[in-house]
């Protein structure tokens with residue numbers, strides 16, 4: 039059976055959500071991070087993932103890390119209903135996957151860390167402002183796309199949408215103020231995190 043390593047309050051959540059969308063049974067191993075004695079730093083875990091970060095999977099001997107890569111692999115292997123039906127759908131999925139990973143995720147995390155997550159004395163307002171400035175036109179690209187398309191995958195919510203939502207979920211859970219500037223994206227994100235599979239996965243974090 040598929041094994042998923044990583045506490046749910048981490049990027050392991052993205053993999054749990056995909057497993058719910060694709061109905062993939064899995065065994066969860068609660069590898070912890072950022073705490074004293076974090077399991078992610080244990081030698082047995084480093085042997086699976088040399089980055090000592092989460093998530094990692096072991097799918098009957100296929101061991102891999104990197105949440106986006108894991109989700110693309112699992113969705114294809116387990117015939118997730120969201121998987122693209124044609125090459126144009128695959129193009130949309132890949133485009134949005136790389137855009138989110140390369141252009142959105144890093145500044146998003148910087149904003150979150152320096153506005154919400156770090157203890158107040160460790161926050162750096164300048165870093166947050168700079169990241170927000172970088173993020174704003176990039177979010178506008180998504181807002182403009184959603185002004186012309188119902189979803190990132192077109193009419194139906196598909197794998198392109200999953201790849202965007204599974205990362206930008208963090209904006210939703212952290213009540214990202216910037217979302218207020220992008221109403222179409224916010225409506226789309228609210229709908230994405232309200233899907234039954236997303237709700238099931240969200241319960242795991244509680």
Ligand SMILES: N[C@@H](CCC(=O)N[C@@H](CS)C(=O)NCC(=O)O)C(=O)O
Pocket residue numbers: 047048049050071072078090091092093103104105106
């Ligand atoms: N690009 C990697 C990033 C993995 C990552 O940074 N995971 C965080 C949790 S969300 C982690 O393990 N942090 C603990 C650490 O860096 O020590 C992915 O998407 O899987």
